[in-house]
Amino acid sequence: MLYEQHKAEIDGILARYPVDRKRSALLPLLYLAQDVYGRLNRDSIREVAEILDLPYTDVFEVVGFYTLFYNEDVGKIVLDVCDDVPCCFCGAEELVADLENRLGIKAGETTKDKVFTLRRVKCIAACDQAPVLQANLEFHNRVLPDKVEAMLTKLRNDVEAGKPVSISGRLAER
């Protein structure tokens, strides 16, 4: 089904790799599957394995290793707030508390309207911009209290306007 619905895109991904190295396309296909299904469950993982002729278990191993593959439903936007040391010095804990307040959820939870998921993460390699968070892997730097309201509004508006989102971060600027 994944293949039938996204044939052109999947064939495009597969075409990037030699025919006998299909497994190289695993991560891009998992990103796609996660975006399509909103999470990676048993069936979607197996679909990817079948497209690539890989043993199911091998694909589960990859999914299990990475924390950015979700096995439970997440919101349209996943907010990963760094709470590692440099960010904490610059107000990460306050940022988390602020977000929890505004969204009405605790870290690790998803809002009722399924728009936001809030997670705490360790260093995301932007200490010079602390406190920092990623929204679907797009960096938001120096998220000081005065910026939070505007950021959330924009993200929510984008979702409501039907702008494409990618929880796998495929639309994030590199």
Added chain:
Amino acid sequence: MPDMVTLTIDGQTVSVPKGTLVVEAARQVENLIPVFCYHPKMAPVGMCRMCVVKVGTPKMDPATRQPVVDADGKSVIAMMPRLQTACTTPVSEGMVVVTQDSEVEHAQRGVLEALLTSHPLDCPVCDKGGECPLQNLTMGWGPGKTRFDYNDKVHFEKPVPLGDLIYLDRERCILCARCVRFQDEIAGDPVLGFYNRGRAWHIISQSDPEFDSKFSGNTTDICPVGALTSADFRFKARVWELQPIPTVCNHCSVGCNMTFDTRSNDIKRVMPRENDAVNEIWLCDRGRFGHHFNTSKQRLTTPLVRKAGKLQEATWEEALSIVAQQLDGIRSTTGGKAIGGLAGTSLANEDLYAFQRFFRETLGSANIDHRSGSALDLPLDDAGAQYGIRSGTDLSTLGKGTVVLVFGADPEEEAPVHLLRIRGINTRGGSVITLNGRPTKLDSIAKHALRYKYGSESAILAALLKPLLDSTPADGKRATLRGFNDLVAALKGFNLDEQASGISADKLNTVAELINSAENLVIFYGRDALTAGASVPAGLANLLVMTRKAGATNSGLISLLKGANARGALDLGVRPDRGPNYAALSNAGLDAKQMLSAAREGKLKALYVAGVDPVGDNPAAAESLKKLGLLVVQELFLTETAKLADVVLPVLSVAEREGTYTNAERRVQRFRQAIRPTINARPDWQILQALANQLVSEAVLSAAGGDKSRKQTRREEDKARVRSEWTYASPAEILMDIQANVAGYKGVSYASLQGPTGQWGRQANENYYFDGTSYQNTGGLGVQLPAAVETSSIQTLQPFSVSTPASVADRPWTLVGATFLYDDGALLTDTDLLNNRKAKAVVALNPVDADKLGVKNGERVTVSSGRGSLSLPVHRTKLAPEGVVVVPVGVNNVGLVSVVEGGATPVAIRREA
């Protein structure tokens, strides 16, 4: 001698081949470095860090590239800055290894302390307790105390099933990846993996069904902790109470060495017994878990005699005297030719020898066979003995320079442990070529995986032989090949029809080239090849002869016959056409099929069946058997045939008696009595001996009265034939008789089978943390018999001809009966664990074909040949090539037997409304 490297380990000098790992070098001087993840049969990974040691190498002067020497002229040793893992460090000249000092001990203690942070304290209820490397190494190297907080232990849900056979306790797992690597590297079933990371890291299986491998039980042996336990043995016994009795697996022709671990006269588990030449340290799951038939409640417990139309319990005396009297009656009225005998391939050599002696000598009948007379019988295979793999071949040592040709065989299903051995040869640098009509698991590692179309087998072989023939010089060499001109004539004008055979001539030329240039050539062939006509085994034998590898070291045929002792039955003359040692007979008797038709015509009066089930294999046989005057069945179970018998004689199982089997590689191996029989049954040979002796005296009795002179003559004949009374006290004495009378078995005795017991790579049992819990072989390695060709000076090419199957217009499909490991055979009685894995009664059909016919999974089709038809649900699978339908052999209610004609059969398929 390979390049040797000399190094010093804890002050002891040792020389080992180049490339040896430090941990293995240390084992040679009995310095046992502790390991968890390292396993001698698998590539090292250095995951557990338990084997850390100090390593130093001679210091080199960068300017001169010479070793730096000190004042005494000795090399200065530069120690590596950090501890090294002994399992991943290869030795080098002059290396110095320190395995025991405070620094090493400190590190090892630390590793163990870390491994034990979350390991639960459930040794008292753990199945591994008592043979657990973690327990032992903790005692030897571990800290007495832990600094970790008990409450910080990571907890997982207690055992979760990984499929039906194996349970995983994730708390106990130390994440050494031995099981994962075994499945990937050795079994070739990558069905285990790691999930998550950090302290949540754990083993998963996501295959369908879970842990989908025929070798899963081996992971419980090599697991260094109690994380993987078998569903069969969980909580059955404490291991130190078990008594391991050496035995030989009787499920297939590999003849794996194993032990029955018994307690209180019950088999608690089956474990592998190391024999590098047979099964290394592995077993398949059928062999490991299929022992329950021995102790099944369904076993026959006492002789049965038909009285008033019903089988009723009787004493041995009564049953035997009825059989003896009736056999004698038939013998003296119509002669031995009216008596037939079938003795199956799960009988021991001693039974089979006694059986043919009983028939040929006592009864004067040549009507002997080891098959059941069904359309699915395999032809008698002599090539496997004549051109069999040379004695002394050890597949576990072959690698580079070896070509393995798998022709018309699926080792995974027919003889699973051979799959591991073929994979091993490939891993060590050998090449595998598969030539099959349908896909098999070996295709994935094969250098050439070629798919022929059924019916073109002999043409394929002709295409392989032809270039070899052309390249054979016309000088004297040809003269040493008997039959060369016949082969030339047979191949004259032959051209491969690429369309009909499915393989290009170029491809086959490449294969012929590869085979010809190989140092060693091992050819496996199985059911598909055996049923494809006599020219196929002959053609394979000719490949050996033409490449000068017939009888050559490490080369020869391995025929995957059905049954543990099919080779023994053929060797010992349980067949109508040849006596023991393939001796030609002046008058051939009836084979199983002929016996059944003779019975139907009333010409055969009595049939004696031991360990064969003609009616179970082919329900139509019942009609023939009902016409018999006497049907005697010697069996473990009340089979379909036994239900029709006049007398049923219960026999002891492999676990309750002694004997020997001859495996596919012609290795004679001994099994021992593991449990005391609790039923009123006897070993097969004893029953035959009792009857033979009664018949000698019966002969004398019945000679009195009647036409005196005629009786007198008969009596003289009997006397001449019956050498004397049988006085075998044990199977060992029968084997002595076999050794004396069957040339091929010369030198085979219970003493020689006991054989050498030590093997390199295997330390004493207490060091099982290297290999797993398999057993050191104390029961002997067996004796491999020489192939006929080894001892003959002239090489003979077998009669070979190319046949082209006539295509049948209205039957465009090909039906193939395939062997599956988990079938409905009696040896899996009461092994309910394997029920879900048993081959289903379905027609395997390629999805493309299924679409053509418009059938979905589970819908029924009718498959009909010229003989009959069967009706089964469809299973859509790519395991059936297009145009071919596969139906399992040995599965109940498939009706295959009434449809097939020899091997691959042209059929019509119709979708049922």
